Amino acid sequence: MQETILRALAKSEQYQEDTNLKAWAFSILRNMFLEQTRRRKKEQEVLECYASNASLQAASQPSGPDRQALHDLDEMLWKISPLLREALVLIGAQGMSYEEAALVCNASVGTMKTRVSRARSELMKLSS
Numbered sequence: 001m002q003e004t005i006l007r008a009l010a011k012s013e014q015y016q017e018d019t020n021l022k023a024w025a026f027s028i029l030r031n032m033f034l035e036q037t038r039r040r041k042k043e044q045e046v047l048e049c050y051a052s053n054a055s056l057q058a059a060s061q062p063s064g065p066d067r068q069a070l071h072d073l074d075e076m077l078w079k080i081s082p083l084l085r086e087a088l089v090l091i092g093a094q095g096m097s098y099e100e101a102a103l104v105c106n107a108s109v110g111t112m113k114t115r116v117s118r119a120r121s122e123l124m125k126l127s128s
Contacts, residue, residue, distance in 0.1 A: 004025055004029045036106065083115055098116075
């Protein structure tokens, strides 16, 4: 509800006086719900794609130290928080720009940069 009010205030210039304020606010709330649903679906698709690609590529992975390093990285990725992992996968593995990832996550660009930075820091802590 708070997010609805914040968005309504931010877009107050779009409100037309002859429209119902309650209906306009519910439209904002409905659109936020749909955005979140689409985002969750996209996140699930990315994670499923990652999981299927990891199992398919396991056979073609290099052997020896390189394979072990990739396995360790995969394990460490699942040890960090989902928000940090999502940001790192979208930016690093999927090759999205910070702006694109911010749209997917419904967050600001600065938030995405912070999440990626924290994710990298967490991975460095886990690797040592």
